[in-house]
Structure formats: C-alpha cells, structure tokens
Amino acid sequence: MTVVRRAPRQAPPAGPTGVFIAIVTILGLCAVAFGVGWGLTQVLAGIFDRPGGFQIPAYLILILGAIVLIPLMVIAVRLLPWLVNWYYLLPAIVFLLAFTVYPIVLTVGYAFTNYSGQNSGESDTSTRLEVTKLSSTQLKLAAGANAQTELRCDVPTCAGVPIAMPDPQDAKKKPRANSIVSVEGGVITLKNALPDFYKPIQVNRVNPIAFIGFANFTDIFAKAGVQLWPVFVWTVIFAVSTTLINVVAGLVLGILLNNKRLKFRNVYRTLLFLPWAIPAVISVQIWKAGLLSTNTGALNRLFGLFGGMPVPWLDDELWAKVAILMVNLWLGFPYMMTATLSALSAIPEDLYEAAEVDGATKWQQVTGITLPMLQTAFVPIALSTFAFNFNNFGLIFLLTEGGPKLEGRLATAQSTDILISWGYNTAFTAAGNAAYGPASAIAIIVAVLTIGISIVNFRAAGVFKEAQK
Amino acid sequence: MTQAKLPGEVYIPSRNPLRPFLVWGGVALLVVFLIWLVRELGSRLKGPTFFILRYENGWMWLVGGLLLAVAVLCGTAYLGKRIGERSRGRTVSYVAVLGDQLTHLVIWIIIIASLYPILFIVATSFDPLNRVTQSSLGAATDPLLIRTRVLPPIQGNDLSNYAALFQGVVIYTWQWVLAGIAALALLWLGVVNFRTRAFAGGLIPGRIQLERRYTSLTLVAAIILFFVFLLPVQFTGGTTASKFLLWIRNTFLISGLTGIMAVILTTTAGYAMARLRFPGRFQTLMFFIFVQMFPNIVALVAIFSIIKSLDLLNTFTGLILAYSGGAIAFGTWIYKGYVESLPASLEEAALVDGTTRWGAFTRIVLPLSGPMLVFIFLLQFIGTYAEFLLANVLLSGAANWNVGVGLRSFGVSGGGTTAAVVYGQFAAAAVLGAIPIVALFYGFQQVFVSGTVAGGVKE
Numbered sequence: 001m002t003v004v005r006r007a008p009r010q011a012p013p014a015g016p017t018g019v020f021i022a023i024v025t026i027l028g029l030c031a032v033a034f035g036v037g038w039g040l041t042q043v044l045a046g047i048f049d050r051p052g053g054f055q056i057p058a059y060l061i062l063i064l065g066a067i068v069l070i071p072l073m074v075i076a077v078r079l080l081p082w083l084v085n086w087y088y089l090l091p092a093i094v095f096l097l098a099f100t101v102y103p104i105v106l107t108v109g110y111a112f113t114n115y116s117g118q119n120s121g122e123s124d125t126s127t128r129l130e131v132t133k134l135s136s137t138q139l140k141l142a143a144g145a146n147a148q149t150e151l152r153c154d155v156p157t158c159a160g161v162p163i164a165m166p167d168p169q170d171a172k173k174k175p176r177a178n179s180i181v182s183v184e185g186g187v188i189t190l191k192n193a194l195p196d197f198y199k200p201i202q203v204n205r206v207n208p209i210a211f212i213g214f215a216n217f218t219d220i221f222a223k224a225g226v227q228l229w230p231v232f233v234w235t236v237i238f239a240v241s242t243t244l245i246n247v248v249a250g251l252v253l254g255i256l257l258n259n260k261r262l263k264f265r266n267v268y269r270t271l272l273f274l275p276w277a278i279p280a281v282i283s284v285q286i287w288k289a290g291l292l293s294t295n296t297g298a299l300n301r302l303f304g305l306f307g308g309m310p311v312p313w314l315d316d317e318l319w320a321k322v323a324i325l326m327v328n329l330w331l332g333f334p335y336m337m338t339a340t341l342s343a344l345s346a347i348p349e350d351l352y353e354a355a356e357v358d359g360a361t362k363w364q365q366v367t368g369i370t371l372p373m374l375q376t377a378f379v380p381i382a383l384s385t386f387a388f389n390f391n392n393f394g395l396i397f398l399l400t401e402g403g404p405k406l407e408g409r410l411a412t413a414q415s416t417d418i419l420i421s422w423g424y425n426t427a428f429t430a431a432g433n434a435a436y437g438p439a440s441a442i443a444i445i446v447a448v449l450t451i452g453i454s455i456v457n458f459r460a461a462g463v464f465k466e467a468q469k
Numbered sequence: 470m471t472q473a474k475l476p477g478e479v480y481i482p483s484r485n486p487l488r489p490f491l492v493w494g495g496v497a498l499l500v501v502f503l504i505w506l507v508r509e510l511g512s513r514l515k516g517p518t519f520f521i522l523r524y525e526n527g528w529m530w531l532v533g534g535l536l537l538a539v540a541v542l543c544g545t546a547y548l549g550k551r552i553g554e555r556s557r558g559r560t561v562s563y564v565a566v567l568g569d570q571l572t573h574l575v576i577w578i579i580i581i582a583s584l585y586p587i588l589f590i591v592a593t594s595f596d597p598l599n600r601v602t603q604s605s606l607g608a609a610t611d612p613l614l615i616r617t618r619v620l621p622p623i624q625g626n627d628l629s630n631y632a633a634l635f636q637g638v639v640i641y642t643w644q645w646v647l648a649g650i651a652a653l654a655l656l657w658l659g660v661v662n663f664r665t666r667a668f669a670g671g672l673i674p675g676r677i678q679l680e681r682r683y684t685s686l687t688l689v690a691a692i693i694l695f696f697v698f699l700l701p702v703q704f705t706g707g708t709t710a711s712k713f714l715l716w717i718r719n720t721f722l723i724s725g726l727t728g729i730m731a732v733i734l735t736t737t738a739g740y741a742m743a744r745l746r747f748p749g750r751f752q753t754l755m756f757f758i759f760v761q762m763f764p765n766i767v768a769l770v771a772i773f774s775i776i777k778s779l780d781l782l783n784t785f786t787g788l789i790l791a792y793s794g795g796a797i798a799f800g801t802w803i804y805k806g807y808v809e810s811l812p813a814s815l816e817e818a819a820l821v822d823g824t825t826r827w828g829a830f831t832r833i834v835l836p837l838s839g840p841m842l843v844f845i846f847l848l849q850f851i852g853t854y855a856e857f858l859l860a861n862v863l864l865s866g867a868a869n870w871n872v873g874v875g876l877r878s879f880g881v882s883g884g885g886t887t888a889a890v891v892y893g894q895f896a897a898a899a900v901l902g903a904i905p906i907v908a909l910f911y912g913f914q915q916v917f918v919s920g921t922v923a924g925g926v927k928e
Contacts, residue, residue, distance in 0.1 A: 012748055019752065022749055055780075082747070088737040103771035104760070106774070271580050282873075285895075286587075293602065298602075307527045312515050394858065420764060442767070443768065
C-alpha cells in the first residue's frame with residue numbers, strides 16, 4: 001500500500017479516487033486483521049489441540065480478528081484522517097461482508113458446481129470399507145470386501161480415488177484425507193504415508209465438488225415444463241392476487257372505519273389489529289392444525305351448518321391455493337387497514353368540504369378525492385407487499401409444504417410451491433436429495449427476479465432520490 | 470403535499486378509443502375466469518362425512534337472519550334519526566344513520582370471522598380431550614353450535630395442557646422473587662398509566678414520568694434476569710413439550726441480542742449517511758440496499774456452511790450473527806431518515822464549541838433518538854421471534870430450539886395424524902408463545918402504526 005506513505009491530509013481525494021482508496025484501505029484492513037486472526041488461531045490450534053480432547057474453536061478467528069482490527073484502524077486514521085467518516089460505516093460493512101455478501105458469493109459459486117450431499121468434498125458415508133493397517137502406506141481389506149463395488153470406483157484398481165479415514169478414537173474429529181494409488185490382492189496402497197500412531201479402521205470415498213459450468217441452469221431450463229414455468233406462474237399469480245385481495249380488503253375496511261361518526265371505531269380497529277399482532281409462524285400453524293382439516297376442521301363444520309359440503313382445503317391443488325390466499329388475507333388485512341387509515345388521515349378535510357360545496361355526492365367524493373389520494377400512498381405499499389409475498393416462504397412451507405402432490409411434476413416442485421420453496425426443497429428436503437448446486441442455481445434465478453422487482457419497487461417509493469439527498 | 474385531482478377530472482373520457490374495449494374485455498375475461506373457478510372448485514368438494522353435521526337448508530337461515538338484522542337496523546335507524554333530530558334540532562339524513570348502522574353490522578361480522586381462529590385455539594388449549602378436532606360430535610342435548618363442534622364445549626375444560634408445558638420445571642426461590650417483582654412492576658405500570666389519563670392533553674408531571682420510567686426499567690430488568698438465568702438443567706420434565714419455557718427463553722435471548730446488534734450496527738451507519746458528506750456515501754447506501762435484496766433463504770446453504778466452518782453450528786451466537794447480517798439495510802435507512810428530521814443546529818452549536826463529530830453523535834443525537842432506537846430494536850426483536858427457517862436449519866436438539874421450531878415439533882403441521890393430547894398442548898404453547906409479541910404490539914401500537922407504514926414494509 002503506497003497510499004499510506006503520503007503526508008496526512010484532511011480531505012479525501014476528489015471523485016472516484018477517494019472512494020477507491022477508502023474501499024481498498026477498508027477491505028485491506030479487514031483482510032489483514034482477519035488473516036492475522038486466522039493465522040493466530042492456527043498457531044493456537046497447533047499448540048492446544050488434543051486429539052479427541054480440547055479443540056480450539058474456529059470462531060476465535062472472529063474474536064482475534066476484531067482485536068487486531070482496532071489498532072490497525074487507529075494507525076490507518078493517523079495516516080488518512082478523512083478515513084474516520086468510513087469508520088461509522090465499518091461495523092455495518094463488516095457484518096454485511098461476512099454474513100450477507102460472502103454467502104451470496106458462495107451461492108453464486110455453488111450454482112456452477114455439482115455440490116450435493118454426496119458430492120460434498122467430505123466422506124461419502126454411503127461408501128465404507130473396513131480396513132486394518134499393514135504399513136504406513138498400505139491398508140488391508142477385511143475378508144470378502146470388494147473395493148471396487150464398495151467405493152464405486154470406475155476401474156478395479158481404484159487408482160486416484162480420493163478417500164477419507166474417520167478418526168478411530170473420536171468420530172467427531174475431521175477425517176484424514178488421502179487417496180488410493182491402487183488396490184491389488186486385498187491391499188490398498190495409499191498415496192500419502194500415515195503417521196505411526198494412526199491406525200485407521202475404515203475408509204470412505206470422497207466425492208469432490210466439481211465445477212460443471214452452466215449444467216445446473218441448462219438442466220433447470222430443460223425440465224422447465226414440469227418445474228420452472230408452472231412454479232413461476234403460480235408464484236406470480238399468488239403474489240399478484242394476494243396483494244390485490246389484501247389491498248382491496250384493507251381499503252374497504254379502512255374507508256368504513258374512517259367514518260368519524262361511527263361509534264366504537266377505535267375498539268373495532270383494536271380488535272381487527274389482532275391477526276397482525278400474532279407472529280405468523282404461530283398463526284399459520286393454528287390455521288393448518290385445527291381449522292383447515294377436511295373431515296374435522298372447524299371451517300368445514302361451520303359450512304356444514306349452512307348446507308356446505310366438506311371442502312378439501314389442503315388435499316386438493318386448487319383448494320389449497322384458495323386456502324393460501326385466504327390465510328394470507330387473514331394475516332395481512334390489518335396491516336392494509338392500518339395503512340389505509342393513516343393515509344386517509346393525511347387527506348385534508350377541506351377538500352371534502354370544497355367538494356360538498358360544489359355539489360359532489362358521497363360516491364363522487366370517494367372516487368374523486370379519496371381513491372386518487374390513496375393511490376399515491378398505496379403504490380409503494382402494494383409493491384412492497386408484492387415483493388414480500390413473491391418470496392413468502394414461511395406461509396407456503398408451514399401451511400401446505402408445497403403440496404398436495406401432482407402427477408408428472410418433480411417432487412420438489414408441487415402444486416403450491418413458489419420459486420423460493422422449490423429452491424429450499426431442492427436443497428433441504430428428502431425429495432431434493434440435498435442437491436445444493438442446483439438449489440443455488442434456483443437461488444440465482446430467484447435473486448435476479450427479486451432484485452428486478454425491488455428496483456421497480458424502490459423507484460416507485462422514491463428510495464433512490466431519497467438516498468441521494 | 471401532492472395536489473389532489475379535482476373531483477370532475479377523473480371523469481374526463483380517455484382519448485384512446487380502444488380503452489373501453491380493453492377494460493370491458495378484461496372485466497369479461499375476469500368474470501369468465503371466476504365462473505370457471507367457482508364451478509371447478511365446486512366439482513372438487515368432498516361428499517358428506519359422518520363427523521360434520523350438515524343442514525341442507527341452513528343457508529336459508531343464514532340469509533334470513535341477515536335480512537332480519539337489516540330489517541331491524543332499518544327500524545332502529547329510523548328511531549335514531551328521530552332521536553337525533555330531537556336532540557340536535559336539525560334534520561338528520563336517514564340514509565346516513567342507516568349506513569352507519571349497517572357499517573356496524575358488517576364490521577361485527579368481519580370481527581367475528583377474523584377472531585374465530587383465535588377463539589378456537591384458545592378454547593382448544595383448555596380442553597384436555599381436544600373435543601373440537603376429534604372425529605366425533607357433541608351430545609344431542611348440547612346447544613346446536615356446541616353439538617356440531619363449531620364452538621368449543623364449555624364443560625370439562627381444565628389447565629392440564631398448560632401443566633404439561635411446565636411439567637418438571639424447577640424454578641428457584643430467587644427466580645420466583647424476580648417473577649414477583651416483574652408482576653408487581655407490570656401492575657404498577659398499569660396504575661401509573663391510569664393515573665396519567667387524568668393529565669390527558671396536558672403536561673404529565675415530571676414525578677410521574679420518572680416513576681413510569683423506573684417502573685418500566687425494573688420490569689425489563691426483572692424479565693431479563695429471570696430468562697437469562699433460566700438454565701436447561703432446570704427442565705427435568707423429560708418430554709419435548711416440557712421444554713416450552715426454555716424455548717421462550719431461547720427465543721428471548723436470540724431475539725433480544727439480535728435486536729441489540731441491529732441497533733449497534735445501524736445507528737453509526739445511519740448517522741453517517743444522514744450527516745456526513747463524503748465521496749462514496751451514496752454508493753455505500755446503494756450497496757447496503759442492493760445486497761439486502763438478495764433473499765437470504767436462498768443463501769441458506771452458504772450460511773449453513775459458513776456457520777459450520779466457524780464451529781458455531783447449534784449455538785445461539787451463530788444464529789445471532791446470521792440474523793444480524795440481514796438487519797442492516799432497513800435499520801440504517803430508517804435511522805438515516807430519523808436523524809435527518811432532527812435539527813442540525815444542535816450539533817453545529819456543539820461542533821463550534823469544540824466537540825468532535827463522534828461527541829456530537831454520542832452526546833447529542835443518540836440521547837435524542839430513544840424512540841427510534843426502540844422502534845429498530847422492536848422491529849428486529851419481533852421479526853426474529855417469528856423467524857423459523859434459519860433456526861430450523863442451524864439449531865438442533867429440543868433444548869436449543871426457539872418457539873417456532875418447537876411449535877412445529879408437536880407435529881400438527883407435519884401433515885401426519887397427531888394424538889389429541891399433543892394437539893391440545895400445541896394450542897396451549899401457541900397461545901403462550903404469542904402473548905409476548907401481542908403484548909409488545911399493543912403496548913407500542915402507535916410506534917408500529919406510524920413506523921411500519923412510513924417504512925412501507927411488512928413484518
């Protein structure tokens with residue numbers, strides 16, 4: 001860093017140079033600090049780690065890094081006093097880099113690999129071979145074991161297959177990596193020599209994470225007819241219709257409750273506020289648990305009183321969609337009602353008085369004053385509701401888990417799955433088989449769509465103009 | 470303030486001659502679609518079952534009842550008009566009075582409909598036999614709504630579902646004392662708030678303000694001490710459900726610390742964005758906003774592997790760090806807006822007197838931002854309280870769960886059939902788990918109404 005040798009200056013260099021220097025310095029400071037933290041942790045681990053006993057935890061990197069960062073920051077600000085402005089942003093930047101940007105970078109990386117539960121770069125526990133140690137580079141197979149079938153090698157000698165040996169004393173310890181030179185006559189020859197004290201009892205194959213280019217994406221688009229398109233269409237239909245339904249319900253209730261002559265309107269508002277106040281993670285489960293069951297659910301029992309037939313709420317693909325919209329209406333209308341009420345209270349009273357003087361009817365007042373004034377307030381609210389519901393994973397996951405199942409669709413993309421729950425299912429449910437690479441590719445698609453929606457959203461809400469102020 | 474359109478302006482016909490066709494075409498398409506949808510939905514209904522009492526002509530009673538209610542309201546509205554005219558001495562519009570009364574009717578129907586799920590779960594939580602969701606009906610002698618199990622049975626309720634959640638929980642004497650202090654403080658806060666009503670509209674005396682402040686501080690401190698020192702060893706129940714209070718404690722700990730992290734991370738950044746002018750400020754703000762658009766659920770694999778490689782899997786620290794990364798953009802944004810609304814002259818005066826920027830921030834701006842910091846904290850607290858997904862992936866073992874993950878463990882949302890007892894316990898846990906957030910919502914109702922609507926976000 002040649003920059004720091006210059007004489008201290010009070011003002012940053014003008015234009016992009018200043019920004020560039022600041023960013024490079026900040027990133028450099030973080031890199032040095034956490035690099036030193038990592039190094040110190042390695043040194044400490046070398047000294048204090050005991051096999052099967054005490055282990056230096058890896059999060060020490062963060063603590064040591066933070067401790068190293070402080071003196072570095074003091075030195076840097078002595079040399080570049082204007083850097084102090086950036087220090088206000090530093091805590092936020094560090095956290096964003098570590099826990100938001102870094103995961104995003106990793107996700108983008110995973111999208112181009114075959115990373116999965118099996119191809120994880122770690123021991124594949126579905127392959128195992130019992131062994132005993134012969135010499136430092138040779139292991140003897142248990143009687144009757146066949147290395148090629150057990151380790152799923154392409155050639156009988158298993159040449160070059162990476163393996164890992166679990167620690168015989170402590171299963172929690174990281175397995176020791178190695179690779180096979182050859183397997184002949186029940187004897188495995190290893191590439192790297194084992195230390196004398198180490199006596200492995202088992203060998204697992206390791207499937208490395210491989211770069212596969214755009215294969216995940218081409219795969220998604222090749223099967224788009226049974227997953228991407230139907231899921232995308234339902235995601236958009238769900239997000240648009242739930243926003244419309246909630247906005248209309250909230251508008252109607254808000255306009256009804258805005259009536260100044262109405263007695264108890266504050267009591268009504270307080271009561272109608274309640275669905276908003278209950279955490280959605282609880283209320284969605286309440287709905288699913290008792291109310292929407294086909295044979296014993298409270299809703300069907302209520303409908304039965306009025307001659308209704310039992311509704312297969314969560315058992316039929318179309319009714320499940322209706323159920324999702326209904327539960328989301330229940331969850332979301334109090335917010336829309338509150339938004340309507342506060343937008344209405346911002347409309348000056350004299351507009352209505354002037355309209356009344358001019359002979360406008362009540363209905364003309366609503367369509368001519370109230371609705372146009374509400375439009376300004378509601379465009380950003382409706383857009384952010386749309387964006388929120390576009391990725392409303394919690395509702396779908398807790399209410400229908402994507403189901404009910406449909407013939408001809410993939411197990412990860414069922415009738416009510418939205419894009420984000422499809423991605424989640426691909427990575428984290430049994431149906432998806434822990435396919436992290438393809439799931440990351442889905443994540444990228446979702447992210448591109450979300451960012452597009454958010455840009456429109458922020459433009460409408462004036463965020464960009466506001467930020468520049 | 471944007472100028473409203475004049476009432477007549479809206480009715481100016483559009484110049485585009487195709488527009489009416491497009492609009493009506495769209496409406497026609499929508500109607501066709503809705504008709505198709507209703508028919509399709511109707512064809513998918515199931516046949517009658519034994520456990521649902523069906524009254525073929527019940528809908529007539531419903532329509533009849535509604536019509537009767539409207540007729541009664543027409544009468545009372547006429548009475549209301551006459552009474553109003555007599556007391557005020559001027560003409561009262563009949564339509565307006567009737568409209569108000571019909572509004573009451575409509576709103577009561579909506580209130581009953583939207584509170585029914587809550588009534589249902591509260592009632593179920595007291596029923597040890599879970600009669601409401603059983604495949605059975607009530608005795609023929611019961612009133613209609615109870616016999617059909619639309620309303621919960623009144624007899625035979627007890628607290629055994631709640632007892633199961635606290636089975637084997639050992640609370641030490643000093644913790645009882647803390648809980649007692651918290652209860653007293655809450656009671657006293659109610660008394661203080663009641664007394665301040667006498668001063669509505671006027672100045673509240675400083676003595677009462679101080680009293681309120683210290684009572685709330687005592688309440689918060691007692692709750693914090695109670696939950697922080699509630700340890701897993703005190704839960705000797707053995708069943709999963711008996712860990713309920715531990716889940717609440719875990720959730721409080723995680724949400725509270727995440728809320729504090731959000732405040733720490735966003736205040737300095739928000740202040741710099743609002744007050745300091747330096748190249749790169751705007752770009753950094755844009756960077757914050759754009760980075761946070763990436764939905765974090767989709768980066769779950771990566772977050773999991775980072776937390777795992779830091780040896781923080783199944784720890785609260787790992788979860789809190791992962792949550793804190795997602796709290797920054799929104800908090801920074803609203804704190805920036807808040808600081809901009811404060812008069813800059815205060816800080817300028819302090820700067821002229823020789824205070825540093827940092828001094829101006831910590832000694833002038835921070836003490837003035839109390840309500841905003843509370844809002845940022847509460848928003849994060851409530852958002853984290855209801856978070857389920859990340860917790861589900863990062864935490865394992867019943868002793869480490871939060872409320873959301875714990876509730877799912879009762880199996881009601883797993884799709885399978887569940888034992889009645891477990892369902893009742895789920896109901897009890899759902900009721901108790903929701904109470905803290907409902908209390909916060911109603912306690913800070915004004916903050917939420919103004920803050921959330923201004924921010925234009927849900928959650």
